Amino acid sequence: MTHDLKSCFFEVGAGGAGGPGPLSQGKLSEQHPIGWYGMKIKITGGRLYDPAQGINGAEQDLFIAGDRIVESLPQPDRVIEARGRVVAPAGIELRGQVATYGLNFLRLWGRFPSLTELGRLYAAAGYTHVHEPLLTLYTAGYVHRQLAALPLVDTSASLALNLRDLDDSLKSPNHLEELGQAVKALQEKTRALDLRLLEPFVRYRQPFYSHRTLDAAQTLETLTRLALRCELRFSLEAAPEVLEAPLPEPRVFHLAALGRALTNPRRLDQALAHLDRGGTADLGFPCQAAGGAAEKPVKVDLGWYHPLNLTPDAGADAGAAALRLARQYQGPNLAFSVDGPVRRPEAALSSWWARLRDRRPGAGADEPPDREFSLWDWVWATRTLPARLLGLADRGHLAPGARADVALFDLPPDTPPSRWADCIARCRTLLKAGTVVIEDFALVQPDAPKATYYRRTGAAAGPLLAEICQYRSFRPENLWVTDELGGDWVGLD
C-alpha cells in the first residue's frame, strides 16, 4: 500500500494515536517526495563523541547531505542547534531479543510491548539498528516477518546453528570445506547476518544416540579449524562450560552475553584472558523485569539439548559479574549488550552504564571501579564496536561517508550522577539516514523506512545442505526465506 505523506503528518499531528499499524512499511520512494530525502542539515555546537575518529567531547559541527555525513556544507537547508548537547552515532543493539520464535507468548502477561511500541521505544532511546540473536533453520521466516514489523529501526539476525545437524561432518576432518559451504549456504538462505552457537557441543536427549556426543572442547577445536579454513566467525553464547573449554584462536569467536557465564572468579579470569588475546565479547546485562506479578515459565523447544527459556531468572549475580568484568577490563574489545527478551530498550543499558560510571563508594557495586567510564566508553561499547562486530562499516561513527545515523542527548557536563541513566535513556533528536525521526523527544517520522540486513555468502547448496534439511516437513525450497517474508532487504557482501 502506498502511504501518502499527508496522512502520515496528519497522524502525527493528531498525537499519532493508534499508530501506523502494519500497513505503514512502504518503500522509501513511495513515502518521501524528492527533496525531503536530499535534505542538507547542519548540527551545530554539540559536543561530539566519536571514538572511531578519536573525538572525545570536542565542540564541533556536523554536516549531513542526504543520508550521509559530509565534510562540510556551504548552505544547509536546516540547522539543528546542539549547544550543550551530546552528539553521538545512533545506537546499535547487538543482542536485542525482539523477534525470537515464541516471544509472542510473553505478551500474554501484558508486560511486553507490542512490536510497534518496541520499535518506537528503541528509536526514543537513540537506536537505529537492532540485531536479533536467535533465528534458526526453520524459524527464519518467522523471525524475519517479526523483524519487518518492528518499525523505525533497521534489523538483522544471527543464524543459531544446531550442531546436532552437523555432528557427522564435525567428526570427519576431511569434510571441513563442504561443511563450511553448507553453513554459508544456510546463512544466505535464512538471510542471517552472522552465525551463532547456543550450545557449542553435541549432546542428545535420546540415550540411543549417545555415541555421537561431542564435548565442548572437541567441538570448539573443530569449529576453530573450520572457521580458519572457510573464513567464518561465530558468536558463542557464553555458558560456564564455554569458558572452561580452551579457545584455540580467540579471534574466531565472539563471546556473547558473558554475564551469566561468569559464575566464579576463575571464569572471570578466563573471560579477561580471551579479551586480552584479541577476542571480543559482549557483556549481557540482565534485562530488568518490569516488576508486578511473576510470569509463568515460557519455554520453547527448538530441538537443542536445552529448551530456550524465555523467562530466565537473570538474578542479580549475572549483572554484578558483568559489571566486575567491565571494570577490570581495560581494552577495546568489550561491547554492551543485554541478556533476555528486551522489554524496555531505553532502560536496559543506560542504567548499567550509570552504575559503571558512578565512582562514589557504595554506588552500584561492591568495589570501586578500576577506571573511569566516560561517555566515550559508552559510545564505543554501544555504537562503534557493535557496528564493527556486525560488519556495518558505515555505522557507529561520524566520519564523512558514514550513514547519517546521529543521536543527540541532553547531558550537560554537570549532570548529577543520579540523573545520568535518565539522560542517556532518551535522545532529544534522532536522525536516521539523514531523516529526523525524533525531535524534542517526540516521534516526528513514524514511517521512516527501515531495512533488514543479511550477509550474501554466495555459497551454493550442496548435498550436505540437503542432508541437514531432510527431516524437515517442508520441502527444502519452502524452508528458505523469500523476499515476501521480510524486508526491505539489504544484502552485504
Next chain:
Amino acid sequence: MATPDELLEFLPGSDCGQCGLTCAEFAAALSRGDLAPEDCPVLHEPDFAGFIDALHELLGPPAAPAPAMHLDPDRCNGCGICVAMCEYHLGNCDEARLGRGPRPADRVVFKVVNGAVVVLRQDLCTRLIQAAEKCNKCADHCPTGAITLT
C-alpha cells in the same frame, strides 16, 4: 498393443536424454515393458498433461496380472497414510518415507491425486516383487478402510 512408432507420437520427441535414452529408444523400451510412461521426466511437465494416460491406454493392461488392490474412492480422504507406510516407498522414495508427498517424477506405487489415492505402478508393490504377500501395511493403517488387498 501399440507399436513403438505409435508410442513415439506421445513422447516429447526432443531427445533430451534425461532418461538416458532417445525418444525412439524409450518408445521401444515401453513396448517391451522395460519402462513405464512415468519414467519419462518430461511427461510430468504441465505441457504434456494427459500424455501419460494416453500412453497407458495405448500400452493396454500390464502383462503380469498384479495382485488386486482395490481402492474405494468414496472412503478415501486422501490423508496419505498409505503412501507413507508403503514398504516400497520406505526404501525407494525419501519424500514419502518422511511423510511428505512424492514429487511428480518419483517412482511410486500410489499417491494421492485430487483428494484420493490412485495407483500408478502396481507392479512396484512389494507384494508382487517378493514373497511379501504378507505386506498389508497400506490397508492395515488406512483409518477409513478404503484399501482392500486380495
Next chain:
Amino acid sequence: MICTGCGCLCDDLDLTVAEGQLLEVANVCLWGLSRFFPCKRSHPRKERRRILKPLARLNGRPREVSYETALEQAAEILGAARRPLLYGLTNTGSRAQEAALHLARKLRARLEPADLAFTAPYYHSLRKHGLYWAPLEVIRDEADTVLFWGANPLHSCPRHPVRYSVFARGRFTERGVEDRRVAAVDLYRTEVAKFCHLFVQVEPGRELQLLSGIREHLEGAPGPGPAVKGTRKLAGFLSQGDFGVIFFGRGATYNQGFALLDELAGLAARLGEERPFVLFPLSADFNAAGLYQLLFNELGSPEAPDFGHESGLLTTYATADWGEFDAVLVVGADPWWFLPEEQALALQARRVPVVSLSPYANRTTASARVVFPTALAGLEAAEVAYRMDGLPVVLKQVLPAAWPTDREILLDLAKAI
C-alpha cells in the same frame, strides 16, 4: 504449492495447469481439495457455486452490481453503523488480516476471530500455567507420546498424522508410528481409533472428572469412588515416554471449555516437570495462527479487540453477543453456518445489514446485503499464511484472478469510509 485447506499448510502439492485451467492437484487431501476445485469440503462431487459478480440487495433481492456500487453501499452500511462487528478472518491471508485490523481501527469496530471460542480457553489457561511450546518440526522429530483430546485430525486436518504427529518419520522417530505411542480421548469412537494404541471414549460431561482422575493417579493418590473408565490407562500412558504432546481440538471446547483447558494445561505443566510436554491447539482454519500472531504483535494480546469501547480499546476472551451489533462485515468465514437459528432470525428481524467477502456462495452470503466475490488466497492471490505452529509460509499466485483479493477490498473499504 501450498495448500490452504487447513492449518497444516502442506507445502508439497503439485499442480497441473493447462491454459490457465487447473487440471489436477497431487498430494492434496480431500479436505484441501475444496480450496482448489469448486466442491464442498470432503464431498468432491458436491459442487459449490463460485460468486462471479458483486451482489447488492435491491428490494430484498440480490442483484449483480458493479464493484464500485457494491463498495459504495458497503461503505455506507459500515460507515453509518454505531456498533459494527468485523467477523472471521481465520480463513484469509495475513496481509488481508492486517488490512482488516486497520479497517477495524478506523471503524472503531469489534473484531472477532471466527475461532475465538476455541482459542480463548487455551490462551486463558496459559496465563495460569505457563507453557512449554515446540514447533511441529520438533514434534515430528522427537515426540513419542501423542494424545488427541477432542480432536479428529482425519476430519479437521487429514494429513496432520502423516506429516507431523503420528506416521511422520522424524530425526529421532525414524520408524514413524512404531516409535510413537498414540492415544485419543473423544465422545465418540472415530477413525483415529484405527491407529491409536489407546482410545478412551468418555461420556459427555465427564471429561473434567477424567482429567482430575488422571492427575490424582499421577500424584500416586487415586481418590476414592469409581473413576471414569480409562483413567488409569491414560495416566499410565501419559507418565511414560520422553517427549509428549497433547493435541486438543474443538471437541475440548464445546462445553466447559475454560475449565477443561485449565485442567489440560495444568496436566501438561505437571507432566512437563519430568519431560518436554506440549499442549497444542489443532486449529482447522488455515491462517488462524496468523491472526493471533498479528494481534499479539500489534495489540500485545490474543484477545478479541474492541476498538469501539469507551476506553478506546478493550480486549476480551468472551465471544461476542450478536445482539449488540448493528452491522456485520464477514471475511474468511461462514458464521451463518453455525449461528443458532433464533439468533440468525433476530438479526434478520432487526434488519442488521451484513457485508460478506467470499469466493463461494454460502449461508452467510445468502443472508448478506452486499457480497464481494474474492480471489482465492494461495491460488489466485499471493499471500502469507502461518501454519498452526506459527511458522509463516508464502502463498503464491498460480492462476489469473478475475476478482480482487480480500486485502484489496478491505483497503478500498477503509478508503471509502
